[in-house]
Amino acid sequence: MPTRAEHLRLSLFTALVLAVSGCAGPRGTGDLGLVIERATGSVQVVDTSARTRIARIDGFGDLSHASAVFSRDARYAYVFGRDGGLTKVDLLTGKIEKRIVQAGNAIGGAISQDGKVVAVSNYEPGGVRLFDAGSLAPLAEIPANGANGARSKVVGLVDAPGDRFVFALYDAGEIWLADARDPRAPRVTKFSNTGKQPYDGTVTADGRWYLAGLFGEDGLALLDLWHPAAGARKVVEGYGRGSQPLPVYKxxxxxxxxxxxxxxxxxxxxxxxxxxxxxxxxxxxxxxxxxxxxxxxxxxxxxxxxxxxxxxxxxxxxxxxxxxxxxxxxxxxPGKGVLHMEFTPRGEACWVSVRDDNLVRVYDTATFAELAALPADKPSGIFFSARAHRIGQ
Amino acid sequence: MQPGIGAGLMGAIGALCTTLAAAGDVPPPRQVELRQMLTQDCGSCHGLTLKGGLGPALTPEALAGKSPASLRATILHGRPGTPMAPWSPFLTETEAGWLVEHLLNGTAHAHAR
Incomplete structure (x- = not known):
């Protein structure tokens, strides 16, 4: 039976251990996220419950048009930079685990259903590259040569059920479906003439429908991933009703x-x-x-x-x-240069990056009251870890 | 500030002064806005560092051999069939000319970030 003094010593010791180990002890990552600071090539780790920044990490290279996906345990983020950089970040330690520069000019990426493969879509050289999600070791390359043989920029890369990746070829006007169950030898199904200048693509929440937006014509390209053999088709065609399109400044x-x-x-x-x-x-x-x-x-x-x-x-x-x-x-x-919006997982708040104000504004989505304004250096993309568990993100 | 960046900046300012002397009618506060526009707005397609994105690179090497007049026309009137939009609602001829010079002599690239 410990004495009262021993009790006191014991609890003091426990307190000390907790303090040394970083105050909080073990924690989850479900309410964490990243804010990209594109001008400085840095990334903030943010806590969406406390509405605060918990780490700021440098060394990501050129982060213009950067995006991120998350490991299935939501501990790691993979950040895709414009300069071809692929960086794996540990949200808990706030440190870069591994960084490679895998291409000359890149546009985004995706993680496979089983969490084992990270795919990156590249403008230069046009195509998709697959990497081991653990080590970032290269697994395969899919050069995006369209039906006319010319290399194309790749946009709209997402994951889909069955360890597949779907993406669009901007210059060639094609949609490709890559089965990466064997990630060293992906099997690619190509759909050509799917619409002019696809600028981006996405998949429905259930992973069934891949949709590519078209710049070169009025309409969307659609592929049913339950029935890919039926081919891609155009939908919502002619939404401009023949009138001259307005200039698109972004x-x-x-x-x-x-x-x-x-x-x-x-x-x-x-x-x-x-x-x-x-x-x-x-x-x-x-x-x-x-x-x-x-x-x-x-x-x-x-x-x-x-x-x-x-x-x-x-x-x-x-x-x-x-x-x-x-x-x-x-x-x-919110201010000049609103670049991105991200909802908290259940949507009670929305985080909005305001580039020219160097702020991320957090809004209450019921009242539209501003709950917080967090400093960030030219913030662009905001990505919360709940994306780890969503198809297509 | 790192010494290298400082020297680069001085060089860029020097080159800018030359540009100013040549196309002297863009007032300095407007030049600041134009540089911001080049980095942020042109940068959405051409890359913040102007090394290219969905749109082509705008580095002096990439633009070598193109006439300033045709580049100015592209900025002001866009390129039909491509996403390049006409920027004439936001820029005068003189300002477009200033941007072209800025791009061709590499000072835009030195600034872009």
Whole structure:
């Protein structure tokens, strides 16, 4: 039986151990995320519960147009930089675990269903490269030579069920489906003439439908991943109704498809409009006039609201729409250079990067009150670890 | 600031002064805006470091042999059939000319970040 003094000594010792081991002891990563600071080539690790930065990490190279995916244990993030850099970061220690420069010019990446393979899409040399998610050792290369033989830039790379990766060839106008169950020898199925100048692609939350946005024509390219043998087809064709498209001062992005029930919300290219598509038949249900050329269209996780940001000169605005009535619920003016929006996993808050204010603003999604404004150096992409468990992210 | 960056900056400022003397009618505050536009807005497609992205690289090497007049016209009127948009709503002829010089002599590249 320990004496009172021994008890005291014991609890003091316990307190000391906790203090030395970094105060908090073991913790999860489910409420952590990354904020890309593109001008300085650095990344912040943020805590979305405390709404604070917990680490800032340098040494990522050129992070213009950077994006990230997460390991299935949500401990590691893989950051894809413009300069071809692929960097594996440990969210818990706030350290770079491994970094390679795998190409001359890259645009994004994906992680396989089983979490074992990281794929990167490259502009230069055009194609996709596969890496071991643990060691970042190279596994395979898929050069993107279109049907005409010319090398193409690759966009819209996502993962799909069955350890597959899907991506689009910008110059060739093709969609390719790579089965990476044997990641050293991926089997590629190619779909040609799928639409001119696909600028990005995404997959529905269930991983069934791959959708590529087209810049070169009015419409979207669609591939049913349950029935790839049926081929790709064009949907929502001619949404411009033959009129001259408006200039696009920044390309729209299809980061993660915005959905509410059977409705999908897609940015129009060259129109200041949001396309509302019926996911049951892929027909246009409605279109909503917007404040400018939409860039990101993201749905709150419950689908009730859709948030949209814009290309210059309207990049100081976020328009929030009601997914049912399609009315504008609120127009926010977070500041100049709104680059990205990311909802917390269950959507009670939305984090918005405001480049020229050097801030990430956190909004309450019910009241639109600003909950926090966190300093960040020219922030661009915001990526939360909940992406680890979503298909296509 | 690292000494290398400082020297690079001085060189860039020197080159900029030469540019200024040549195309002297873009006032310095507007030059700051134009440089910001070049990095951030042109940079969305051509890369923040102007080494290319969905759009081609805009480095002096990549632009070698192209006439300043045709480059100016591309900036102002865009290139049909490509995503290159006409920037004439935001730029005067003189400003587009200043950007072209800035790109061709490499000072834009030195600034881009």
């Amino acid at each position: 390309m729209p992005h299809l980061d993660y498809i915005a959905a509410a029930g059977d409705r999908l919300f897609v940015p129009a290219a060259g129109r200041h409009e949001l396309l509302v598509v019926d996911a049951r038949n892929w027909k246009e249900l409605a279109r909503v006039p917007l404040a400018g050329q939409p860039v990101f269209v993201v749905a709150r996780p419950d689908g009730r609201h859709v948030w949209v940001n814009f290309a210059p000169p309207h990049n100081d605005t976020v328009q929030v729409l009601d997914s049912e009535t399609l009315a504008t619920v609120r127009t926010l003016k």
